[in-house]
Amino acid sequence: MSLYSIVLFLHIVGAIGYFVGMGTWLFLLAALRRAQRVEQVRTLTPLMGLIGPLILFSVLLLLAAGLYMAITTWGLLTGWIDVALISLLLIVPLGTAINEPRRRAIDRLAQEASDGPLSRSLEQRTHDPVLLIAPRTTIILLLGIVFLMTNKPSLLGSLIVIAVALALGLAWGVLVSRTMRTREQATAVHEAVPESLSDSRA
Numbered sequence: 001m002s003l004y005s006i007v008l009f010l011h012i013v014g015a016i017g018y019f020v021g022m023g024t025w026l027f028l029l030a031a032l033r034r035a036q037r038v039e040q041v042r043t044l045t046p047l048m049g050l051i052g053p054l055i056l057f058s059v060l061l062l063l064a065a066g067l068y069m070a071i072t073t074w075g076l077l078t079g080w081i082d083v084a085l086i087s088l089l090l091i092v093p094l095g096t097a098i099n100e101p102r103r104r105a106i107d108r109l110a111q112e113a114s115d116g117p118l119s120r121s122l123e124q125r126t127h128d129p130v131l132l133i134a135p136r137t138t139i140i141l142l143l144g145i146v147f148l149m150t151n152k153p154s155l156l157g158s159l160i161v162i163a164v165a166l167a168l169g170l171a172w173g174v175l176v177s178r179t180m181r182t183r184e185q186a187t188a189v190h191e192a193v194p195e196s197l198s199d200s201r202a
Helices: 003-034 038-074 079-097 099-112 120-126 130-151 155-201
Strands: none
Touching (some): 079 099
């Protein structure tokens, strides 16, 4: 067993931890979007906050192990390594600096609100499309980085891979956001129709 194999193991652990963290975040986010009462939001947002450190630690572990392997084995002037490392540095603000302030704002509003149905402002916060787009984009970006590590393309090929991954991630996030918004609007209309019918009968 060599030091390199241990670092490679940690590198893989970082990737697994990131995917687990982001998967859990998306699961909790789906529950948050379905929440209809303030008490539900108060329960979910702290759980989402617990996932943040796991995601950040996983990215830092990925970066540290990747840097070690790049310096000791490949060298930092290798095209796919440079693109992969820069992409990892982009994942940190995308995954943490964008989502975490929004989560904290939702948690603060929920703590200040009284028990009961969500206010208009809190509902808008929980349905922020950025909360859907950012994590999905970072997941696809990380898949692109994994592709670079396994295939080791040229500098131009690496840039193309990351550009395609970024475009696919943004497209996935926007598509999911629009689809969920359409479903939620349809559900709201469906629920409103029986109420209007009962009012007219009365």
